[in-house]
Amino acid sequence: MHVVQEQACFGGRQIRYQHDSSVLNCSMQFSVFLPPQAEQGPVPAVYWLSGLTCSDENFASKAGAQRVAAELGLALIIPDTSPRGEGVADDENGAYDLGLGAGFYVNATQAPWNKHYHMYDYVLSELPALVEAELPLSGKRAISGHSMGGHGALVLALRNPERFVSVSAFSPISNPSDCPWGHKALGAYLGDNRQMWAHYDASLLLVSKGCTLPILVDQGEADNFLHEQLKPQALVQAAKQANADLTLRMQAGYDHSYYFIASFIEDHLRFHAKHLG
Amino acid sequence: MHVVQEQACFGGRQIRYQHDSSVLNCSMQFSVFLPPQAEQGPVPAVYWLSGLTCSDENFASKAGAQRVAAELGLALIIPDTSPRGEGVADDENGAYDLGLGAGFYVNATQAPWNKHYHMYDYVLSELPALVEAELPLSGKRAISGHSMGGHGALVLALRNPERFVSVSAFSPISNPSDCPWGHKALGAYLGDNRQMWAHYDASLLLVSKGCTLPILVDQGEADNFLHEQLKPQALVQAAKQANADLTLRMQAGYDHSYYFIASFIEDHLRFHAKHLG
Numbered sequence: 001m002h003v004v005q006e007q008a009c010f011g012g013r014q015i016r017y018q019h020d021s022s023v024l025n026c027s028m029q030f031s032v033f034l035p036p037q038a039e040q041g042p043v044p045a046v047y048w049l050s051g052l053t054c055s056d057e058n059f060a061s062k063a064g065a066q067r068v069a070a071e072l073g074l075a076l077i078i079p080d081t082s083p084r085g086e087g088v089a090d091d092e093n094g095a096y097d098l099g100l101g102a103g104f105y106v107n108a109t110q111a112p113w114n115k116h117y118h119m120y121d122y123v124l125s126e127l128p129a130l131v132e133a134e135l136p137l138s139g140k141r142a143i144s145g146h147s148m149g150g151h152g153a154l155v156l157a158l159r160n161p162e163r164f165v166s167v168s169a170f171s172p173i174s175n176p177s178d179c180p181w182g183h184k185a186l187g188a189y190l191g192d193n194r195q196m197w198a199h200y201d202a203s204l205l206l207v208s209k210g211c212t213l214p215i216l217v218d219q220g221e222a223d224n225f226l227h228e229q230l231k232p233q234a235l236v237q238a239a240k241q242a243n244a245d246l247t248l249r250m251q252a253g254y255d256h257s258y259y260f261i262a263s264f265i266e267d268h269l270r271f272h273a274k275h276l277g
Numbered sequence: 278m279h280v281v282q283e284q285a286c287f288g289g290r291q292i293r294y295q296h297d298s299s300v301l302n303c304s305m306q307f308s309v310f311l312p313p314q315a316e317q318g319p320v321p322a323v324y325w326l327s328g329l330t331c332s333d334e335n336f337a338s339k340a341g342a343q344r345v346a347a348e349l350g351l352a353l354i355i356p357d358t359s360p361r362g363e364g365v366a367d368d369e370n371g372a373y374d375l376g377l378g379a380g381f382y383v384n385a386t387q388a389p390w391n392k393h394y395h396m397y398d399y400v401l402s403e404l405p406a407l408v409e410a411e412l413p414l415s416g417k418r419a420i421s422g423h424s425m426g427g428h429g430a431l432v433l434a435l436r437n438p439e440r441f442v443s444v445s446a447f448s449p450i451s452n453p454s455d456c457p458w459g460h461k462a463l464g465a466y467l468g469d470n471r472q473m474w475a476h477y478d479a480s481l482l483l484v485s486k487g488c489t490l491p492i493l494v495d496q497g498e499a500d501n502f503l504h505e506q507l508k509p510q511a512l513v514q515a516a517k518q519a520n521a522d523l524t525l526r527m528q529a530g531y532d533h534s535y536y537f538i539a540s541f542i543e544d545h546l547r548f549h550a551k552h553l554g
Contacts, residue, residue, distance in 0.1 A: 007534055008528075061339050066540075067341065067539070253285035259338075260285070
């Protein structure tokens with residue numbers, strides 16, 4: 001991996017890297033924030049998964065997370081949201097919710113997507129192995145994300161609780177088997193067999209596997225996508241059934257934007273720092 | 278003026294407005310952050326002037342200023358950087374440093390610019406009169422800005438000390454009479470007479486008029502524009518001559534970006550809050 005850009009930020013370093021991903025079969029960029037404490041020795045990491053249309057740059061530039069990460073000594077690892085580049089399939093109509101910028105953190109099984117769209121394996125394995133080999137990281141991990149990325153964070157943590165100490169999400173797509181975004185993306189990437197979809201549905205996974213990790217979710221009440229796409233109540237019901245440690249905070253007046261994330265990212269980083277020790 | 282967009286942010290409201298500017302002779306957008314305290318009564322305001330290529334949205338989305346503004350009870354008033362719209366002159370080669378996005382906070386006297394490019398009067402008079410009539414603002418004002426906007430903030434405060442209680446800047450164009458950006462813009466907007474330029478040169482104004490306001494300037498040492506365009510030492514020399522209250526902080530490792538602004542905006546807002554009382 002090589003540095004594309006590096007900038008001082010809150011006494012630490014905001015860095016953009018490029019590397020050749022063998023899992024995704026293309027060249028990828030991702031962003032990292034290293035807090036000042038990383039100059040002294042290995043630090044734990046919070047992985048951040050972004051939502052539809054985002055790259056690794058949105059969270060880095062808009063969430064204001066580096067201030068608290070610098071205080072708490074947390075690295076931030078921010079992957080892109082899909083494979084990229086020439087030859088990577090995209091939706092033929094250029095839809096924002098399928099293809100480029102919309103990888104949904106799954107391993108696609110259907111053509112033409114299965115050639116590159118393996119964001120699940122990329123975020124779970126290839127990217128952590130790479131950054132933990134190259135950067136001063138302790139190997140302790142938490143994970144968070146927004147919308148499609150909140151879905152990704154929950155799915156990755158629920159299926160791999162040994163890999164993370166805690167998970168949080170902003171406005172996650174909580175039950176993608178039962179919303180238009182999920183139908184479209186899971187149908188395209190995984191085919192029509194809904195048993196395949198269940199491996200990527202946080203509410204179904206919570207019931208089938210339970211969860212020992214603490215889960216924090218923030219959801220804006222003025223979010224336009226709340227009732228049709230996000231459905232946090234499905235997650236609450238599942239957590240009740242599974243007796244899981246889920247805190248859902250409904251935030252009055254807040255929408256789906258980065259102004260919402262910026263307003264509450266401090267709480268999420270402090271939540272993860274407590275569990276990262 | 279009417280609301281284009283309104284979003285909850287740190288317990289306050291981030292709002293984008295549109296209005297017809299008679300000074301600029303076109304329709305303009307600007308952004309405002311109203312802190313939670315504005316629900317109870319009038320609050321003081323910090324005006325923020327952005328740099329080349331920016332609109333009102335860059336500072337609103339990237340600086341993370343709303344968190345501290347919400348704590349301190351400060352409104353943020355964020356104008357655009359030039360007149361906009363069909364019929365507004367632009368550089369014929371589409372240069373980033375002249376025309377649209379590059380108004381330099383002057384009143385242009387030269388054609389074709391003099392039809393719309395009156396950003397000095399707009400920011401000094403029309404915009405404050407508008408927002409103070411329509412929003413819960415106390416009329417107490419401080420002013421800050423970045424690069425071209427740092428130049429604008431200093432010039433506006435130095436020429437109108439009765440309008441502001443304090444002024445600050447990030448990486449300001451400190452001596453535009455003596456740098457390529459300034460030569461190009463002041464020459465185009467004001468013509469070849471350098472006596473006209475002196476009305477828009479913070480270092481020359483500081484010597485000729487002095488300054489009773491406290492001035493805070495942050496400048497990154499790794500800023501690519503430092504030596505050729507920004508020249509903060511001219512400001513320091515002028516302040517010494519004028520016996521002015523200038524604090525210049527050289528920040529090791531920081532560049533010209535919003536990561537730099539985000540890292541130190543809290544200090545600037547606390548500086549202004551102290552003087553706003």
